[in-house]
Structures are given as C-alpha cells and as structure tokens.
Amino acid sequence: MAFNSIADFFSMGGYGFYVWLSYCVSFLSLIILIINTINRKNKIIKMLNKRIARQQRIKNAPSREGIL
Amino acid sequence: MWKCLHPYAKPEKSYQLAGKLLPWFIIFSAITFIVGTVWGLLFAPADYQQGDSFRIIYIHVPAAMMAMAAYSSMAMAAFVALVWQIRLAEITVIATAPVGAVFTFIALFTGAAWGKPMWGAWWVWDARLTSELILLFIYLGIIALYNAFSDKVLAGRAASILTLVGVINLPIIHYSVVWWNTLHQGATISKFEKPSMAIEMLWPLIIMIIAFAAFLGTLMLMRFRNEILARESHRPWVLRLIETDDAQRLQKDK
Amino acid sequence: MNPRRKKRLLITSLLVTGLAVSIALVLYALQQNIDLFYTPSEIIKGKNETGVKPEIGQRLRIGGMVVPNTVKRDPSNLKVSFDLIDNGGESVTVFFNGILPDLFREGQGIVAQGELINATQINAFEVLAKHDEEYMPPEVSDALKGLDHLKINSNK
Numbered sequence: 228m229a230f231n232s233i234a235d236f237f238s239m240g241g242y243g244f245y246v247w248l249s250y251c252v253s254f255l256s257l258i259i260l261i262i263n264t265i266n267r268k269n270k271i272i273k274m275l276n277k278r279i280a281r282q283q284r285i286k287n288a289p290s291r292e293g294i295l
Numbered sequence: 296m297w298k299c300l301h302p303y304a305k306p307e308k309s310y311q312l313a314g315k316l317l318p319w320f321i322i323f324s325a326i327t328f329i330v331g332t333v334w335g336l337l338f339a340p341a342d343y344q345q346g347d348s349f350r351i352i353y354i355h356v357p358a359a360m361m362a363m364a365a366y367s368s369m370a371m372a373a374f375v376a377l378v379w380q381i382r383l384a385e386i387t388v389i390a391t392a393p394v395g396a397v398f399t400f401i402a403l404f405t406g407a408a409w410g411k412p413m414w415g416a417w418w419v420w421d422a423r424l425t426s427e428l429i430l431l432f433i434y435l436g437i438i439a440l441y442n443a444f445s446d447k448v449l450a451g452r453a454a455s456i457l458t459l460v461g462v463i464n465l466p467i468i469h470y471s472v473v474w475w476n477t478l479h480q481g482a483t484i485s486k487f488e489k490p491s492m493a494i495e496m497l498w499p500l501i502i503m504i505i506a507f508a509a510f511l512g513t514l515m516l517m518r519f520r521n522e523i524l525a526r527e528s529h530r531p532w533v534l535r536l537i538e539t540d541d542a543q544r545l546q547k548d549k
Numbered sequence: 550m551n552p553r554r555k556k557r558l559l560i561t562s563l564l565v566t567g568l569a570v571s572i573a574l575v576l577y578a579l580q581q582n583i584d585l586f587y588t589p590s591e592i593i594k595g596k597n598e599t600g601v602k603p604e605i606g607q608r609l610r611i612g613g614m615v616v617p618n619t620v621k622r623d624p625s626n627l628k629v630s631f632d633l634i635d636n637g638g639e640s641v642t643v644f645f646n647g648i649l650p651d652l653f654r655e656g657q658g659i660v661a662q663g664e665l666i667n668a669t670q671i672n673a674f675e676v677l678a679k680h681d682e683e684y685m686p687p688e689v690s691d692a693l694k695g696l697d698h699l700k701i702n703s704n705k
Contacts, residue, residue, distance in 0.1 A: 229338060263393070276537060344652060344690075378558045378561055379554060415650030415678055422585070475584045491683040492685070
C-alpha cells in the first residue's frame with residue numbers, strides 16, 4: 228500500500244484535485260458512453276416492435292372491400 | 296482459406312457471433328478495470344519527481360493508445376468497405392467512431408489535468424497536443440458526416456473516405472515527440488526498447504491498457520449489433536429475431 | 550479480383566498516398582514552425598538545418614536544462630534568474646518574475662516563453678517544466694543518483 232491513511236489517499240500528496248478530477252471525468256465519460264449505447268439499442272428495438280405491430284394490424288385488419 | 300469467413304459477411308451470423316462474444320468481453324473488461332485502477336491508485340509507488348500526480352498516467356496513456364488503436368481498426372475497416380463494398384465493414388467504422396472519440400477526449404482531458412500541476416499549463420500548442428486535438432476533430436467529423444446523410448449507403452461511404460483521409464494523422468501523433476521538440480515527453484512504452492518505467496509501476500499500466508482494449512472491444516460489439524439492427528431493420532430476419540425475443544420475455548414474465 | 554474492385558482499390562490507394570505525400574510536404578515546409586522551442590545552442594548558433602537565428606526583441610520559447618547553482622532568487626520578491634543549457638554546450642540566461650511550476654529544480658528540463666533581450670538573455674513571462682518519460686519510485690531514484698539518469702531532450 229502506497230498510503231498510510233485514508234486522508235493521505237484522498238490528498239494524493241497535494242495533487243488530489245487533479246488526480247480525482249481526471250479519474251472522475253474519465254469514468255463518467257465511459258459511463259455516459261455505455262448509457263448512450265444501451266439507450267440506442269432500446270430505441271431501435273422499440274422502433275422494430277412498432278413495425279411488427281403495424282404489420283400485424285395490416286394482416287389482421289378485416290377486409291374493407293365489403294364496406295366501401 | 297477465406298471460405299470459413301464467408302458466413303460472417305452475412306449480418307445475421309455476425310450479429311449472433313457478436314452476441315455470443317459480448318458477455319465475455321464485459322466480464323473481462325470489468326475485472327481488468329477494477330484490478331488496474333485499484334493497483335494503480337493504491338499500490339503503485341509514487342514517482343520520485345512527480346509524486347502521486349503521476350497516477351493520472353494509468354488513464355491517460357491507455358486512453359491515448361486505444362484511441363489510436365480504435366482509429367487504426369476503423370481505417371482498415373474503411374478500406375475494406377470502400378474496395379470490397381462490404382456493408383459490415385462500414386458498420387464497424389461507424390460503430391467504433393464514438394468510442395474512439397470518447398477515448399481521445401479522455402486522453403486530452405487527463406493530459407490537461409496532469410499538465411497543470413507538472414508543466415505549469417493546462418494546454419500548450421506543441422505538436423503532440425495539437426495532433427491529438429486534430430484526432431478528436433476527425434472523430435467528430437466522421438460521426439457528423441455519417442449523421443448528415445439520410446441515405447445510409449451514401450453516409451457510410453462518405454464516412455469511410457473521411458476515415459481513410461484522417462489516417463495520416465496517426466503517424467504524426469506517434470512521431471510528433473521525435474520529429475519536433477515538444478513539451479510532451481517521449482514514449483514510456485515503445486515496442487523495441489525496454490520501457491523506461493519501474494516494473495512495479497508498469498504492471499498496473501499494462502493491466503489498464505488491457506482494460507481499455509477490452510472496453511473498446513465491448514463497446515464496439517454493442518454498437519456493432521445496434522447498427523446492424525438499424526441498417527437491416529427492413530429484413531425479415533431482424534423482425535423474426537425481435538418477435539422471438541419478445542415471446543421469450545413474455546414467457547419469463549409469466 | 551474483378552475489374553470494378555480493382556479500380557476501386559486503385560482509386561482508394563491513390564487517394565490515401567496522394568494525401569499522405571501532400572501532408573508530408575506541408576509538414577516538411579513548416580518544420581521550423583512546428584518546433585515548440587529553440588534550444589540554447591540554436592539561439593546562439595542558429596537552427597541546425599537552416600542556420601536561422603532569432604532576432605533580438607523576438608518572442609520565442611526556449612527549452613533546456615537548468616544549470617545547477619545558477620538559480621538566483623531575489624529575496625524580496627518573486628524575481629528569479631537561471632541559466633539554461635543543452636547538449637550543444639551553449640547557455641542562455643532566463644529572467645522570470647512569477648511562480649515557478651512544482652517540478653522546477655536544478656537539473657530539470659524547462660521550457661520558457663519570453664522576449665529575447667540580447668543574444669544570450671531572455672525575459673520570460675511563462676516558465677513550464679518539461680519532464681522525461683522515466684518513472685520510478687524515490688528509492689530507485691536514490692540508488693541511481695550519481696549515474697546521471699536525468700536527461701533533457703535526448704531525442705534531439
């Protein structure tokens with residue numbers, strides 16, 4: 228272990244601000260990238276489901292020829 | 296010998312293969328990320344000159360390396376996409392670009408946060424920093440160009456051409472510290488020489504490089520699958536796949 | 550390979566090589582301007598390839614190693630002066646009024662930005678520390694002391 232106490236660990240020899248800023252921003256951007264990827268997947272699947280539902284409706288719709 | 300690869304030129308087969316590989320990539324990158332970060336932050340000794348601020352290297356160097364690795368794979372895919380007109384290669388280009396852009400941003404940001412306490416400036420217009428910034432702009436340009444066309448065939452081709460043009464920036468980034476005098480120091484890890492880093496500091500760095508590579512692989516697989524679904528949304532196999540997925544989910548809910 | 554693919558292969562390869570060549574030429578032409586700094590020898594003797602010397606009064610950056618025992622601090626304010634040296638053996642004096650970076654010490658690589666007052670003196674308004682690519686724990690560094698592992702600009 229390179230540090231003697233938890234306070235030492237957080238202060239990072241006086242460079243705490245820069246070290247923690249780097250780590251936080253980096254991991255945050257990676258997490259945002261993951262969330263964006265999953266969101267996009269959900270959006271595409273929703274779009275495909277809509278398309279399937281529409282096809283079903285077209286298939287099941289009663290013929291209108293008799294009405295018109 | 297290429298015959299065995301032919302089925303994977305079919306989007307359906309690639310989609311399934313990517314889906315099979317994905318969980319392993321997720322597990323592997325999660326483990327390496329945790330081990331590398333804990334080792335780098337807690338157990339690696341402080342540097343004799345820079346003290347604890349050097350721990351930023353465990354994000355900075357892997358992100359910069361993988362940003363360039365991502366670009367190289369995009370360039371290869373773009374070349375294949377243009378010459379053989381394989382749609383999956385185009386999809387690979389566009390699936391990788393956002394990951395590379397985020398890695399480049401991380402490399403630039405951590406570099407600035409490291410430069411301020413050590414060099415005395417957040418930013419200096421030296422050849423290494425400037426060429427890395429250009430890499431970010433190229434990544435953003437590729438993404439913007441792809442999204443600018445509503446015709447995705449045309450969009451894919453335009454993005455591939457821009458990717459190939461931008462590949463010239465890679466050797467410039469790599470050799471900038473050798474060709475010109477810069478504030479940025481030379482490479483710590485290079486292929487042919489002994490790394491100029493103590494071994495107990497080097498191990499976590501290697502693990503973090505592997506972690507970033509695995510993360511790149513994970514996100515590439517996820518985005519690759521997304522883009523296949525989006526581009527093939529009119530094909531019967533995609534609709535069939537979604538229908539069976541839905542059916543399975545309903546079964547589970549019951 | 551069918552002829553259409555062959556043609557596309559040719560066009561793509563030409564595109565990339567053409568661009569590579571033109572960018573290489575541009576960079577070659579701009580070479581002097583891409584260098585971030587002059588070294589002390591370059592200020593005194595001129596650049597290696599072209600012999601171009603900076604003019605007095607010109608704003609420039611200088612990079613070199615702080616010569617030990619030349620750092621003079623004014624006790625009443627932040628004014629400081631030190632000599633910079635490089636592999637060429639020439640040295641240049643830098644005057645600076647401000648806070649030095651944490652890494653500033655004797656024997657350290659420094660890049661200073663300022664105005665050339667005369668052939669060997671620079672009035673700097675910014676001093677940046679340049680560190681090398683070597684990382685090691687303090688114990689290892691102590692063991693290496695005397696072996697002179699601190700190098701500045703060894704790639705030039």
